[in-house]
Amino acid sequence: MQGYKTFMTKPKEVEQQRKWYVIDATDVPLGRLAACIAPILMGKHKPNYTPHVDTGDFVIVVNAANVKLTGKKGVQSVVYSYSGYKGGLKSTPYNVLLEKKPERLIERVVKGMLPRNKLKYHRKLKVYAGPDHPHEAQKPEALDI
Template sequence: MKTYSPRAKDIKREWWVIDAADRVLGRMAARAAHILMGKHKPMYAPHMDTGDYVVIVNAAKVRVTGRKAEQKIYYRHSGYPGGLKSPTFKELFSQNPVRVVELAVKGMLPHNSLGRAMFKKLKVYPGNEHRHQAQTSCCRPGAELFTPCHSDLGRREGEEGRGPEDKRNESEMLQKAR
C-alpha cells in the first residue's frame, strides 16, 4: 500500500468563522492554526498547504487567563541601536486587538514559507462585522466543531460513534437490563 499524497486539484478549501468573544486566546488560536494547517482533514500532508480559510470575529472580546494581561510581553526590534519595543499584552491589546490574535495564531503555524502561506488565509476582525459574507454564507462554525480531545472530528453529522458518552450509555443500558 502506498502513502497517499494529495494533489493540488484535490484540495477543497472551506471557510470557517470563529467567534472569539469570551474565548481564551491560546486555545482559540490553537484551533484556528489547526484549521489553517488542514490537520482536521483526512488528506492532511505536512509538506502541502491543505488548510482552509479562517475568519475570526470579535477579536476585541478575547480574554487571557491569570495575570497575562500585565505580565505577557511582546518583543519587536527595529534593527537600530536602542530600537527594542516591548509592550505588554494590555498595551498592545488596547491599541490593536487584531494584532494580538494574529500573533497568537502565527506563533502556532510552521515557521517557514508554508506557514507564511497558511497565515495569509487568516482574516481577523475586531467586531462582529466582516467582509467575507459571500464566502462564509455556507461556512462551517469553527470553534464549536472541536472538542479538547477532538473526539467528534472524524464523525459525520447524525453518525453514532464510540465515544466516551456512547460507552457510558451502553454500560447504563447493560446495568438496567440486569
Template structure:
C-alpha cells in the same frame, strides 16, 4: 504488500471557510484551533509538507480573554534591527489598541517556521467586532 501514501494534488484540495466568534474565548486555546484549521490537520488527507488548510474568519477579537495576570505581565516584543531598537509592548496596551494583532501573532507562532506558513497565515482574516467582509464565502461556523 506495496502500500503507497496518498498525496493530494493542489487542484483537488477543497478549501472551506470557517467563521469563529472569539467572544469570551481564551487567546491561546483559540489560536490552537485556528492554526489546526489553517494547516488542514482536521482533514483526512493531511500531509505536513502540502498546503491543504482552510480559510478562517475570526470576529469579535476585541472580546478575547487572557487568563491569570497575562494582561499585565505578558509583553509583545519587536526589534527594528538597530541598536536600542527593541520595543516591549504590554498586552494590556496591545489588546486595547489592536486585539487583531495579538491573535495574529499567537496563531503565527503556532504555525511551522517555513515558506508553507507564509501561505497559510494569509488565509486568516481577523476582525475587531462582529462585522466582516467575507459573508458570501463563509459557510461553516466553528464553536
C-alpha cells in the same frame, strides 16, 4: 508481499476543497482560541492532510477585541518589536496591544503555533475586532470553540 500505496494530496486537488470558517472570539481564552485555529489553517482536521502541501481552510475571527486573557498574561506577557537601530527595542504588554490592535495580537499568537516553513499558513487567517466581516460571499460556516 503486497505493496500499499501511500496517498499524497496534490496542490491542484486542494483548491476546490477549501472551506471558510467563522469563529466568535467573545470570552474565549487566547491560547485555546489559537490552539483551535492553528490545525484548521494547516489542514490537520482533514483526512487528506499532507505535510508538504497546504491543505488547510480559511478562518475568520470576529470580536477579537473581546478575547479573554487569563491569569496575569495581560501584564506579564510582552510583545517585542525591534526597528534595527540602537535603542529601537519596544516592548508592549498584551493588555495594551489588546486595547489598541486586537487583530495583531491574535495573528501573532496563532502564527507562533504554526510551523516555520514556506507554506505561509497565516495568510489564510482573517481577524476583525468587531462582529462584521467582508467575507459573506464565501458562505463561511460557524465553528464553536
